[in-house]
Amino acid sequence: MKRGLSAVYIAGFLQGAAFVLIPALGTTLRSAPYDMSNATYGMLYFPEIIGAILAALSAGAIHKRLGSKGLFRLGALINAIAMAFLVAAFFSTGLFVVLLLLAETLMLGIGFGLTNAAINRAASLLFAGAAAAAVTILNAVIGGATAVSPMILTGAQSWLSWVAWPALILLLWFVLLLFPLAEDTDTHELGGLRAWRRSMMPFAFAVVIYAICEGSFGSWANVLVSVDRHLPTATGALALSLFWGGMTVARFILGSIPDRFLSRRWVYRLAPIGMAACFIIIPHLLSATALLLAFALAGAACGIYYPYSMAFGVAAHDKEGTQMAGLLVGALMIGEGIGSTGLGPLQHFISLNQIYTFSALWAIPLLWLAWRNSRQHQETS
Numbered sequence: 001m002k003r004g005l006s007a008v009y010i011a012g013f014l015q016g017a018a019f020v021l022i023p024a025l026g027t028t029l030r031s032a033p034y035d036m037s038n039a040t041y042g043m044l045y046f047p048e049i050i051g052a053i054l055a056a057l058s059a060g061a062i063h064k065r066l067g068s069k070g071l072f073r074l075g076a077l078i079n080a081i082a083m084a085f086l087v088a089a090f091f092s093t094g095l096f097v098v099l100l101l102l103a104e105t106l107m108l109g110i111g112f113g114l115t116n117a118a119i120n121r122a123a124s125l126l127f128a129g130a131a132a133a134a135v136t137i138l139n140a141v142i143g144g145a146t147a148v149s150p151m152i153l154t155g156a157q158s159w160l161s162w163v164a165w166p167a168l169i170l171l172l173w174f175v176l177l178l179f180p181l182a183e184d185t186d187t188h189e190l191g192g193l194r195a196w197r198r199s200m201m202p203f204a205f206a207v208v209i210y211a212i213c214e215g216s217f218g219s220w221a222n223v224l225v226s227v228d229r230h231l232p233t234a235t236g237a238l239a240l241s242l243f244w245g246g247m248t249v250a251r252f253i254l255g256s257i258p259d260r261f262l263s264r265r266w267v268y269r270l271a272p273i274g275m276a277a278c279f280i281i282i283p284h285l286l287s288a289t290a291l292l293l294a295f296a297l298a299g300a301a302c303g304i305y306y307p308y309s310m311a312f313g314v315a316a317h318d319k320e321g322t323q324m325a326g327l328l329v330g331a332l333m334i335g336e337g338i339g340s341t342g343l344g345p346l347q348h349f350i351s352l353n354q355i356y357t358f359s360a361l362w363a364i365p366l367l368w369l370a371w372r373n374s375r376q377h378q379e380t381s
Helices: 005-019 038-043 046-090 095-126 128-159 164-176 198-218 221-228 233-256 264-284 288-302 305-316 318-341 352-380
Strands: none
Touching: 005 046, 005 095, 005 128, 005 164, 038 318, 046 095, 046 164, 046 318, 095 128, 095 305, 095 318, 128 164, 128 233, 128 305, 198 233, 198 264, 198 288, 198 305, 198 318, 198 352, 221 233, 221 288, 221 352, 233 288, 264 288, 264 305, 264 352, 305 318, 305 352
16 A cells, blocks of 8 residues: 555545535534524624635645645644544534634645645555546545534434534544655746746636535535425435535446547536536425435535546646645635635525525536636546
């Protein structure tokens, strides 16, 4: 086994598990004793945008100064701090709960950005001959964790308390710091302002728009099913798990098929059409079975757009690989924050069903950017 492989993929699992905790707690936070409104709950995601921007701006410079090991460990430590804030929120009341959760999402945005920049770049280097597949499988692990994390949280809530799961994730982040890491092999990479290229921006725009769609599905699946459709809380949690589960299965399958059998460029280009179809169909569904199936299909449709954007973007900017990875992880968090935060206040004016229907229009820029970015990759490979 290659040195550092375990650390990379375990970090991916922990990152996915931590990332989905606030969405998984959506019904809990909107019920007693918290009683948060849609707007307040949606604003919990806003600090992720700030954290993502900080991570995107600093990932390359931190890598240049501390190396890949330093970047990895700093990201893991900040993720642990995020989990500590979430655990502290359980033992708090009133306004202090909201403040702690805002601090949690800020730290999560920074930690997610730094850690994912480190592990996505590391995966592409560990399997240099199959970088796209390695990055896709890594993101499948992240997606798998986001799929099982809500179910573990629900189980903890039923048998003990929801705080048990984030407390365990907190402990595991500290344990991960003891794992061996791969030696730095990318010492000639550019970092900081010297690493920024205008050609990076189409990849970043693609990921921001994609992440708005992912956030619209992932962060509001629980609320749409459990609150808007008045179905059981467990059904809402299952819808969220099936969304991430569909994403994970798609990533494992598509990441494992060689490009000569199934063109990654064409799968990348077709994915936005699947997302649009799910946005159009979900508002018309009422039964639990239909909604669960639709969110699973939405996850499958979303599955490969981000990892393929990452793989194509890093391949096109090899000398700025960590900065490129940091930028795209930051773009992912910014889009997630917009999709999660923006939908709360927007529901004062139009319903969540209408928001989903209009969101199908995102497929237009996503398709154009996928076409452009995959052509650029073809030309530079």
